[in-house]
Amino acid sequence: MNPPANRPIVCAIAGGSGSGKTTLAGELLQLLGNDADHLMIDWYYRDLSHLTMEERMAVNYDHPDSLEVELFAEHLDQLRQGVAIDAPVYDFATHTRSIEVRPVAARPFIVSDGILLLAVPELRPFIDVAVFVATPTDVRLDRRLARDVAERGREPDDIRRQWAEFVLPMHDQFVEPSQVHADTLVTGEDSLTENAELLAARLRSCREALAS
Numbered sequence: 001m002n003p004p005a006n007r008p009i010v011c012a013i014a015g016g017s018g019s020g021k022t023t024l025a026g027e028l029l030q031l032l033g034n035d036a037d038h039l040m041i042d043w044y045y046r047d048l049s050h051l052t053m054e055e056r057m058a059v060n061y062d063h064p065d066s067l068e069v070e071l072f073a074e075h076l077d078q079l080r081q082g083v084a085i086d087a088p089v090y091d092f093a094t095h096t097r098s099i100e101v102r103p104v105a106a107r108p109f110i111v112s113d114g115i116l117l118l119a120v121p122e123l124r125p126f127i128d129v130a131v132f133v134a135t136p137t138d139v140r141l142d143r144r145l146a147r148d149v150a151e152r153g154r155e156p157d158d159i160r161r162q163w164a165e166f167v168l169p170m171h172d173q174f175v176e177p178s179q180v181h182a183d184t185l186v187t188g189e190d191s192l193t194e195n196a197e198l199l200a201a202r203l204r205s206c207r208e209a210l211a212s
Contacts, residue, residue, distance in 0.1 A: 003080040008106055009206050010076065010126055011199065013113040014178060015133030016171050017062070017163075018140030018147070020188030024133060025113040027196035032203070037107045039079070041114030044072045045090050047097040056095040057158070062170035064120050075104070076126040082106045093153040109203050115171075119178035128206055131199065132179040135188030137168070 011028070015021040022040070029036050044067050048056045059066060068088075075085040086101035104110075117123060118130055141163060148154040179185065184202075186195045 004082055006211060007080045007082060008108055008110045009128045009203050010080065010110045010112065011129040011203055012117040012127040013131045013133060014115060014117040016135065016140050016175050017115055017167050018143035019133040019135040021113045021133045024192055024195055025111050027192050028199050029111050031196055031200040032109050035107055036109035036111055037105045039087060039104050039110055039112045041067060041072055041112060041117055043087050043090050043102065044068045049096040060166045062166045064116055064174065067116065069120055069122055073122050073126065079106045079110050080126060108207055115175050118181040119174040124181060129203060130182045131184045131186065132182035133186055133188045
């Protein structure tokens with residue numbers, strides 16, 4: 001089924017871990033206000049409640065297989081059809097999904113972010129505006145440490161281990177090469193406000209062109 005002419009415009013913001021893509025998404029969502037809703041691919045990590053905590057810690061969460069890509073693609077398609085969805089709620093401390101869900105409305109703009117958004121071929125057909133945020137490795141690691149300690153209950157040594165074993169290799173294999181699929185390249189050290197303002201103007205222009 002083809003999406004309606006007034007369907008939502010989907011903006012995907014990709015980039016390495018700690019690049020600033022989620023912060024940019026937040027700025028963009030503020031500018032778009034009630035015309036936009038947020039959909040993070042990180043909410044779609046597979047539930048690992050059937051594994052021991054030790055086994056969960058050994059999983060490569062930076063590989064596409066760690067994500068339920070099929071469900072995410074299904075939800076993107078539904079939003080483009082004008083249908084609201086219930087996104088999963090993921091607990092990063094325990095690597096499990098909650099029984100709760102997060103409602104996402106089919107508003108004029110859907111802003112999505114995640115390291116693998118442009119790396120998974122099945123997702124690219126649903127994306128209207130593809131953004132890649134490029135940021136130096138040392139900056140990204142510092143940000144990752146601060147975020148995972150404060151927001152995800154991780155230990156610094158475990159974060160550094162995961163970075164060396166999984167994050168960097170997967171960045172080189174999947175994330176960095178995916179920037180060829182972006183139509184907009186920014187750096188995570190540029191002005192977030194300026195980047196967000198430019199993106200908001202572009203999304204509104206896309207919406208107007210779709211409606212005309």
